[in-house]
Amino acid sequence: MDEASLEKAAGLLARSKTAIALTGAGISVASGVPDFRSPGGLWDRYDPMAVATTTALDRAPRQVWEFLLDAISVIGPAKPNPAHAALARLEAAGRLAGIVTQNIDGLHQAAGSKNVIEFHGGMERYFCMGCGRAHAPEAALSLTRADIPWRCEACGAVVRPDIVFFGEAIPLDALDKSGQLALAADLIIVAGTSGEVAPANLLPREVRARGGTVVEINLTESALTGLADVSIFAAAETALPALAERALS
Structure with missing residues (x-):
């Protein structure tokens, strides 16, 4: 894990007024999913x-x-892993306004996160x-x-x-709430997602289009790497706890 990228991301997160997170399957792999x-x-x-x-x-x-x-x-x-716990900690500390997830495993809620928007249900x-x-x-x-x-x-x-089965629409409530979060956000953490599935992959672009910051955490480059201000190429269960520790210290 690149220390310079981690420090830069932590500084951006610490200075942000309204940060949100977008998560995908990669965040739950360490939980056995x-x-x-x-x-x-x-x-x-x-x-x-x-x-x-x-x-x-x-x-x-x-x-x-x-x-x-x-x-x-x-x-x-499956049980929450340190990545889920780190996001819950950031929310509890007032540093994260909410999470939009493409996962259906309910592990964010199990870790203690309160404002979780499930694009694909649960x-x-x-x-x-x-x-x-x-x-x-x-x-x-x-x-x-x-x-x-x-x-x-x-x-x-x-x-x-x-x-949400294939061919079914994303719930309107989820679309509305995620849109509100993105509209208010000045930073989005993208963790464990390839950024290839719409409409979730539009959220980082919406934040960036309004001058916000995109922090990516993925094992390898993704469809969002070119958009990101900082990319941390590491496992979410390692990078997110380290990011939270630095941003909250």
Whole structure:
């Protein structure tokens, strides 16, 4: 990890009035949640169009739930790592206004972050596609292949997680709140995301377009590296705690 880049980023963060963060899959890898798109990830074993669309839920719910069981087996036991804890610490200290995340694992909230905007929903919430009834996430953890597809006890329709499947729109509330955060921000920390997925990748550009600062934390160069004022090429679980320590000292 380049010390000069870290010190520069910490100085920018310490001087900012309203900082926000944008996070992606890379921030949760140390928690045991691999990027679905990475080699060996879930998209190596499943066709997203066959298991992660509403059409698939309607036509082949068992197939979708086989995929969801695999996702739950990875996400369910995961715990926050030092990267999540560092962002929660920055928020608690008044140095971070909020987090926009592309992740569905709920680890920011588990680490103590309060203002978390989930672009793609979360696996900690489930609802019936028929009657809309909420279902306890704890029940999902105990499901076996004999129990799928999970059906609502009240109406018999299929139960699904409250995540954004391919082809579904980002929730309007998330878009509105993230837009408000970006409008107020003078600095954005981009951590663990390639910057290739819209509309999340537009947020750093919006902050920069208004004269704000972009701090990137990624293992390697990304689609946002050319936009960043400072790039720290290191694991999020290492770089974010170091950044928070320096910015708050």
